[in-house]
Structure formats: C-alpha cells, structure tokens
Amino acid sequence: MQVVILCGGLGTRLREETGFRPKPMVEVGGRPILWHIMKTYAYYGFNEFVLCLGYKGELIREFFLHYEALNSDVTVKLGSKSEFIYHSKHTEDGWSITLADTGENSMTGSRIKKIEKYIKGDDFMLTYGDGLADIDIKALLDFHKKHNKIGTVTGVNFHSHFGALGNKGDSVTEFNEKPLSDGRISGGFFVFKKKFFDYLSAEDSCVLEQKPLEALTKKGELKMYTHDGAWQCMDTYRDHQLLQSMWQKGNAFWKVWKDE
Numbered sequence: 001m002q003v004v005i006l007c008g009g010l011g012t013r014l015r016e017e018t019g020f021r022p023k024p025m026v027e028v029g030g031r032p033i034l035w036h037i038m039k040t041y042a043y044y045g046f047n048e049f050v051l052c053l054g055y056k057g058e059l060i061r062e063f064f065l066h067y068e069a070l071n072s073d074v075t076v077k078l079g080s081k082s083e084f085i086y087h088s089k090h091t092e093d094g095w096s097i098t099l100a101d102t103g104e105n106s107m108t109g110s111r112i113k114k115i116e117k118y119i120k121g122d123d124f125m126l127t128y129g130d131g132l133a134d135i136d137i138k139a140l141l142d143f144h145k146k147h148n149k150i151g152t153v154t155g156v157n158f159h160s161h162f163g164a165l166g167n168k169g170d171s172v173t174e175f176n177e178k179p180l181s182d183g184r185i186s187g188g189f190f191v192f193k194k195k196f197f198d199y200l201s202a203e204d205s206c207v208l209e210q211k212p213l214e215a216l217t218k219k220g221e222l223k224m225y226t227h228d229g230a231w232q233c234m235d236t237y238r239d240h241q242l243l244q245s246m247w248q249k250g251n252a253f254w255k256v257w258k259d260e
C-alpha cells in the first residue's frame with residue numbers, strides 16, 4: 001500500500017524556515033521532518049511513497065535524487081566514464097519514492113487528485129508533511145479495513161486552530177475546518193479507499209478539508225481512528241523549536257525505529 005504525503009504548501013506561519021525551503025524539508029535533529037514521517041511508516045513496513053510537491057519542490061527532488069551520495073561513503077573513480085561506488089551507511093534500503101509535481105498553487109484536495117494515476121491498490125494512506133505521532137500504523141490500517149467505509153481519519157486530542165471532529169463513537173458526524181470546541185481534531189494519518197478520488201477535483205481550488213471530507217461525512221463514509229498517544233505538528237517556529245528540543249534530549253516520542 002502506498003503512502004501519499006502532502007509536501008507542497010507555503011508554510012506561511014513558519015517563515016523563519018520556509019522562506020528558502022519547503023516546510024517538509026525543515027530539519028529536526030539534522031534530518032528533514034519529512035524523513036521522520038517516512039521512517040515511521042517504513043518501520044511498520046510501508047515504504048512506497050508518493051510525494052505531492054509544490055512550493056520549492058525542487059529541493060525535495062534534489063534531496064532524494066542525491067540521497068545515496070549524501071548518506072553514504074562514496075568512492076569516485078575518475079575517467080571518461082566516471083564510476084561511483086556507494087558504501088551505504090543508511091537503513092532506508094528498499095524505499096520507493098515517486099516525486100510528483102502537483103503545482104505550486106494547488107490546494108490539498110487538488111494535489112491528491114493529481115497523483116491518482118500513481119495509486120495501484122484499492123486503498124492508500126495519506127498524511128501531511130509536517131505532523132509527527134507515535135501512532136501504530138498497522139492498527140490504523142486494521143481499523144480502516146474492518147469498518148469497510150471509504151475513509152478513516154486519525155483523531156487526536158489537541159486544542160489548536162486545526163480542523164475539529166464531531167463524532168459519535170468511531171463515526172465522524174461533523175468535519176469542521178475550524179474547531180468548535182476542545183474536542184478531538186484531525187491529526188492527519190488518513191486511510192482511503194480509491195473511491196475517494198471521486199470526491200476530489202484537479203482544480204487548484206479543491207481543499208481536502210472542505211467539500212471532499214464534508215461530503216464523505218454526510219454520507220456516513222468517514223470513520224475516526226482514536227489516537228490517545230502523542231502527536232505534534234510543526235506549524236510555527238515555536239513548534240519547530242519544541243521538536244528540536246525533544247530530539248536533542250532523547251525524548252522524541254515519534255522515534256519508533258532503531259538506529260543501526
């Protein structure tokens with residue numbers, strides 16, 4: 001199953017960092033937050049990614065196109081046909097990464113619609129390029145398959161400006177772009193059946209969190225996976241500093257993988 005990651009936004013509330021690079025490339029512990037998100041999925045066995053690029057997407061392209069050279073010792077043999085031998089030092093073996101240009105001005109729903117051609121299975125996972133959690137991805141997927149609805153959204157406890165979820169049990173009864181209470185919010189980490197593409201439009205104005213998810217909710221086709229563990233987005237400079245501090249102090253709650 002493929003993991004789609006939204007990587008194209010402007011990150012306007014983190015201008016200290018995003019003025020010269022896309023938010024998913026802002027580093028935590030010397031690595032882009034995007035890498036941390038991908039490591040979480042890979043830990044659970046999901047290492048086929050589709051990255052929806054937009055603002056300064058060329059920097060994400062360069063990072064992965066030169067990944068071996070940047071993360072391995074290299075022997076270079078010069079001559080008319082230069083040869084490069086990588087003495088791999090990283091553990092990201094087997095990752096498959098599709099780098100898809102979804103437009104600099106596209107909104108979230110539009111970006112997802114534009115990568116429909118790359119989705120091969122009946123279901124796909126989706127998340128944002130700026131959120132970290134100690135979430136059990138396999139448990140999330142099991143929950144999604146069990147209820148047999150079109151979509152699953154992960155509900156987390158966090159009072160903020162992010163979209164709030166009204167719910168009755170594990171059924172989402174209301175999806176609001178702006179919160180109405182101190183209840184659960186969407187923490188990202190979605191799973192969708194491929195049928196969800198029918199709710200999306202390639203028009204740049206299509207916003208995932210508005211008509212598509214609202215329509216899914218009205219039809220009773222959106223379920224909430226409850227995550228009571230830790231979750232943190234990197235929306236502001238203060239958020240970034242918090243994540244940096246956690247990593248430096250060895251308190252990175254999202255680090256489920258082991259160093260080798």
